Structures are given as structure tokens and as C-alpha cells.
Amino acid sequence: MSADENEVTLKKITAHCKEYGFVFGSSEIYDGLSAAYDYGPNGALLKNNIKEYWWKAMVQMNENIVGLDSSIFMHPKTWKASGHVDAFNDPLIDNKDSKKRYRADVLVEDHIAKIESKISKEVEKATKRFGDSFDEIQFRSTHPRIIGYIEQIRSIQARMMSAVEKGDLEAFKQLIVDLEIVDPVSGSKNWTDVRQFNLMFSTELGSVAEGANTIYLRPETAQGIFVNFSNVQKSSRMKPPFGIAQIGKAFRNEIIARQFIFRMREFEQMEMQFFVKPGEEMKWYEYWKNQRMKWHNSLGLGTDKYRFHDHLNLAHYANAACDIEFDFPMGFKELEGIHSRTDFDLSAHEALSGKKLRYFDPQENESYVPYVVETSIGLDRMFLALLSAAYQEEQLEDGSERIVLKLPPALAPSKVAVLPLINKDGLPEKAQEIFQDLKLDFSAQFDAKDAIGRRYRRQDAIGTPFCITIDHQTIEDHMVTIRERDSMKQERIQITEISNTLEKSVNIKTLLKFN
Numbered sequence: 001m002s003a004d005e006n007e008v009t010l011k012k013i014t015a016h017c018k019e020y021g022f023v024f025g026s027s028e029i030y031d032g033l034s035a036a037y038d039y040g041p042n043g044a045l046l047k048n049n050i051k052e053y054w055w056k057a058m059v060q061m062n063e064n065i066v067g068l069d070s071s072i073f074m075h076p077k078t079w080k081a082s083g084h085v086d087a088f089n090d091p092l093i094d095n096k097d098s099k100k101r102y103r104a105d106v107l108v109e110d111h112i113a114k115i116e117s118k119i120s121k122e123v124e125k126a127t128k129r130f131g132d133s134f135d136e137i138q139f140r141s142t143h144p145r146i147i148g149y150i151e152q153i154r155s156i157q158a159r160m161m162s163a164v165e166k167g168d169l170e171a172f173k174q175l176i177v178d179l180e181i182v183d184p185v186s187g188s189k190n191w192t193d194v195r196q197f198n199l200m201f202s203t204e205l206g207s208v209a210e211g212a213n214t215i216y217l218r219p220e221t222a223q224g225i226f227v228n229f230s231n232v233q234k235s236s237r238m239k240p241p242f243g244i245a246q247i248g249k250a251f252r253n254e255i256i257a258r259q260f261i262f263r264m265r266e267f268e269q270m271e272m273q274f275f276v277k278p279g280e281e282m283k284w285y286e287y288w289k290n291q292r293m294k295w296h297n298s299l300g301l302g303t304d305k306y307r308f309h310d311h312l313n314l315a316h317y318a319n320a321a322c323d324i325e326f327d328f329p330m331g332f333k334e335l336e337g338i339h340s341r342t343d344f345d346l347s348a349h350e351a352l353s354g355k356k357l358r359y360f361d362p363q364e365n366e367s368y369v370p371y372v373v374e375t376s377i378g379l380d381r382m383f384l385a386l387l388s389a390a391y392q393e394e395q396l397e398d399g400s401e402r403i404v405l406k407l408p409p410a411l412a413p414s415k416v417a418v419l420p421l422i423n424k425d426g427l428p429e430k431a432q433e434i435f436q437d438l439k440l441d442f443s444a445q446f447d448a449k450d451a452i453g454r455r456y457r458r459q460d461a462i463g464t465p466f467c468i469t470i471d472h473q474t475i476e477d478h479m480v481t482i483r484e485r486d487s488m489k490q491e492r493i494q495i496t497e498i499s500n501t502l503e504k505s506v507n508i509k510t511l512l513k514f515n
């Protein structure tokens with residue numbers, strides 16, 4: 001897809017989300033608040049289903065993982081120990097002509113992406129020219145222009161890493177100047193210096209007169225897990241390797257918040273910290289990379305939609321880290337992070353609090369600070385990933401068009417819609433009877449308005465996997481028509497068979513079996 005088409009797709013998804021009650025801009029009646037969003041009736045259902053899938057895959061399916069729900073406000077020393085007060089900064093640069101602000105690292109990465117797309121174009125051209133006999137690996141390693149591009153990328157990455165590691169903002173600026181990066185808005189190279197900007201929101205605890213304390217809105221849920229390490233370990237009688245899972249809000253004062261719900265200032269994370277014996281962390285890091293990819297693939301969105309991206313530039317606390325990237329409408333971007341965080345957090349909290357955060361191993365007769373492997377996924381980004389893959393405009397055989405959300409049935413906001421063919425002759429009453437029964441087990445809708453075709457379209461647009469239609473014949477033979485969303489195939493089945501048929505494809509079990 002071209003950049004323009006990508007933009008159109010994201011715009012279409014945004015508009016679709018609004019029209020069908022998935023996502024609204026926050027406080028729209030006051031013209032909205034940038035990068036804040038509200039989830040509507042269908043959005044709230046979908047979000048809850050994603051959470052359920054993640055939570056069950058973590059906590060229910062693993063005897064050695066337990067859950068936690070810690071508070072958003074935490075003692076301010078937490079963020080000193082974690083490094084967020086001193087090091088949770090983004091390098092920013094302003095363009096003096098457009099007055100737009102950018103993350104310096106993102107500008108450089110976008111520049112690298114442009115070079116990468118030149119490589120892809122060369123490969124594409126050669127594939128066309130050489131046809132079946134084309135050897136891509138050999139072509140990439142021998143073609144002089146491609147070798148040159150790869151060298152360029154390596155040298156840029158090395159300069160950026162060195163600037164980040166040394167905190168050398170002047171070197172960062174020089175890199176942007178040397179690469180002749182232009183502002184995508186104004187097209188100018190008139191840049192300010194690069195500055196650091198802390199991403200935490202702060203507020204005051206208590207009234208100012210009583211001597212206010214600055215506290216922060218948590219920028220990640222992980223620290224709530226670390227400070228509760230001993231509470232959870234002792235109360236649940238866990239021993240490493242074991243994990244603590246948590247879903248909750250996080251807040252970051254992102255400078256460039258854009259691309260719909262991809263980057264927000266208030267968002268939700270699903271994080272699991274896995275505590276292991278020091279020295280075993282790489283084994284578990286590989287294990288969790290693999291497990292998390294299986295979790296994604298079980299959704300059936302297509303394995304080609306995901307890829308791993310290893311971090312070159314490791315955070316101060318990590319000894320290995322990668323992202324699972326997803327093919328969003330704007331290209332492959334980070335969806336989830338998997339990090340080997342060493343004992344950085346627990347040791348830092350021990351040092352600042354003076355409280356021991358260790359595990360006593362009775363077999364070895366020694367205590368140690370566990371190492372941590374973390375998996376961290378943004379719930380809102382997962383929501384966008386699902387919608388990006390599910391949203392489809394289809395041309396039908398009769399020449400009409402439909403928009404359908406091909407969501408995994410187990411995650412769809414409603415599993416079934418019950419539709420009386422016409423709104424009289426006892427059909428609505430019979431349909432109500434069926435509906436009242438189904439809603440005990442399934443998130444279900446009842447819709448008697450408009451022609452049946454329009455009602456099918458409405459359900460397709462919100463991703464309802466099954467529609468049940470009640471017609472005159474139903475009253476006599478106790479059979480209904482069941483229509484499947486993706487194939488649009490219709491079948492007559494007994495009323496007593498409906499639950500079983502639905503259960504086979506909408507039960508969350510169908511997804512959890514990867515474990």
C-alpha cells in the first residue's frame with residue numbers, strides 16, 4: 001500500500017470506529033482533547049474481550065502466574081528508584097518554520113525507513129527482471145547500491161546509539177543536520193537544538209497549604225508489581241520462576257501523540273513480570289518471546305502481520321530486549337515489548353527503601369534478588385491492530401458492497417444477533433424467546449428494525465460472527481436460519497442446536513488452546 005492509501009485506511013478505521021460506537025474522541029462537545037479517546041459501547045466490549053484473552057492466557061493458564069491490581073498513585077520515591085524521574089526523557093527538536101515538535105530519534109528512524117524502502121524497491125525491480133531464477137539473498141549481499149544503503153543505515157544507527165548512550169544532544173542535532181532531514185510539514189531544515197523532556201505527568205497530593213507533595217501518574221504499570229514483589233510472593237507462596245500480571249492505565253505526556261489510538265497520553269497496559277533465578281533469564285526471555293508470538297498467532301490475523309525487532313539501543317535496565325511489531329496501516333510499528341530487565345528494578349527499590357526484595361531459596365540456603373523478564377503490551381494498540389486487520393470492504397456478487405469487521409469470533413463485541421424476519425405474525429415474540437435464552441451465555445443483540453439485508457450489514461460492520469433469523473417456518477418446524485459473517489453462508493438448524501453451534505467458534509477456549 002502507498003503512504004496515501006495507508007492514511008486513507010487509518011482515516012476510514014477512525015471514522016468507522018466513531019460511526020459504530022467503538023471509539024470517540026474525548027470530550028468532543030468541547031472540540032476534543034488531543035490524544036485522549038473514549039471507548040463506546042462496542043469498543044468497551046471488544047476491549048474487555050481482549051483483556052479477558054490476555055488475562056486468562058497469563059493467569060488462568062499458568063499455575064505460576066498470579067494477578068495484581070495496584071494503584072495508579074505511588075510513593076514518589078518509586079519513580080526515583082525506577083529511573084523515571086532522571087531518565088524518562090525523550091530527545092525533542094522543533095522546526096522553527098512550522099513550529100512543529102518532533103522526537104529526534106523518530107526523525108532519524110524515519111530517515112532510515114526511507115533508505116530501507118529504497119532497498120526494497122531495488123529488490124522489487126530485480127524480482128521482476130529476473131523472474132523465477134532470482135536469488136534475493138545473493139542479490140542483497142552483492143548488489144553495490146544495496147551494500148551502500150546498508151552501510152549508510154549501519155553508520156546512522158551507530159551515531160544515534162552513541163549519542164543516546166552518552167546523552168550527547170549536540171551530536172544528535174549534528175546527525176539530523178548531516179542527514180539533511182527536512183521537516184515533513186514545512187520542508188525546511190531550520191531546526192532548534194535537541195532538548196530532553198520528561199514524559200511523566202505530575203500532580204499535587206493534599207492541599208498546597210499543608211505542604212504539598214509532588215506525585216506522578218504512573219507511566220507504566222510494572223513498578224506496582226515490583227514494589228509488591230514480597231507481598232505477592234509470600235501471600236501466594238510462589239517461588240521463582242513465577243510471574244505477576246497486571247492490566248491498568250498508564251500515562252505519558254507524549255509530545256507527538258498521533259495516529260489515532262496508537263499513541264495516547266492516557267492508555268492501558270497489560271504487563272507481566274516474570275521473576276527468575278539470575279543466570280536463567282535468557283532462557284526465559286526466549287520462552288516468553290515464543291509464547292507471546294503464539295498468543296498473537298492464535299488470533300488468526302495472519303503470521304505475516306507480525307515480526308520481531310531486536311533493540312539495538314538497550315534501555316539502562318535491560319540486557320536483552322525486542323519488540324513484536326505489527327503491520328498497522330502506517331507500516332510495521334511496535335505493538336508489544338519483551339524485555340530482560342535484570343535485577344535493576346528490585347535492586348533499586350531495595351537500595352532506596354531499605355527493605356529486602358529477595359527470595360530465600362531453601363535448597364541452596366541463600367537468598368537472591370530475582371532477575372526479571374517482562375512482557376508489556378498496549379491494550380489500545382492491540383485494539384487498533386485487531387481493527388486494522390479486521391476492517392474489510394468487500395464487493396459482493398450482486399454488485400453491492402459491504403464493510404465487514406472480520407474479528408476473531410471469540411473477541412467480537414456481540415457473538416450473535418437475533419433477527420425476526422418481519423416485525424409481526426408472532427415472529428418478534430418467538431425471536432425474543434430465543435434471544436432471552438441465548439443472552440444467558442452469549443453477548444447477544446436483538447434487532448427488529450429495517451429490512452433483513454440492512455440488519456445483516458449492521459452486524460457485519462460491528463463484527464458479529466452469527467445472525468439468527470426467525471421466519472414463519474420457524475413457528476412450525478422450530479428451525480432458524482443461521483448466517484455466518486465471513487462466508488455469508490446460511491443454514492437451517494434446530495433452535496436447540498443454536499447454542500452448540502455458537503459455542504464451537506465463539507468460546508474463548510478456541511483461542512487459549514495455543515498454551
Ligand code: ATP
Binds near residue numbers: 376378
Ligand atoms: P514507543 O517506542 O512506541 O514510545 P515504548 O517502547 O516507550 O513505546 P514501552 O515502554 O515498552 O513502550 O511500553 C510497552 C507497550 O505499551 C508498548 O509496546 C505499547 O504497546 C504501549 N504503549 C507505550 N506508549 C504508549 C502510548 N503513548 N499510547 C498507547 N500505547 C502505548
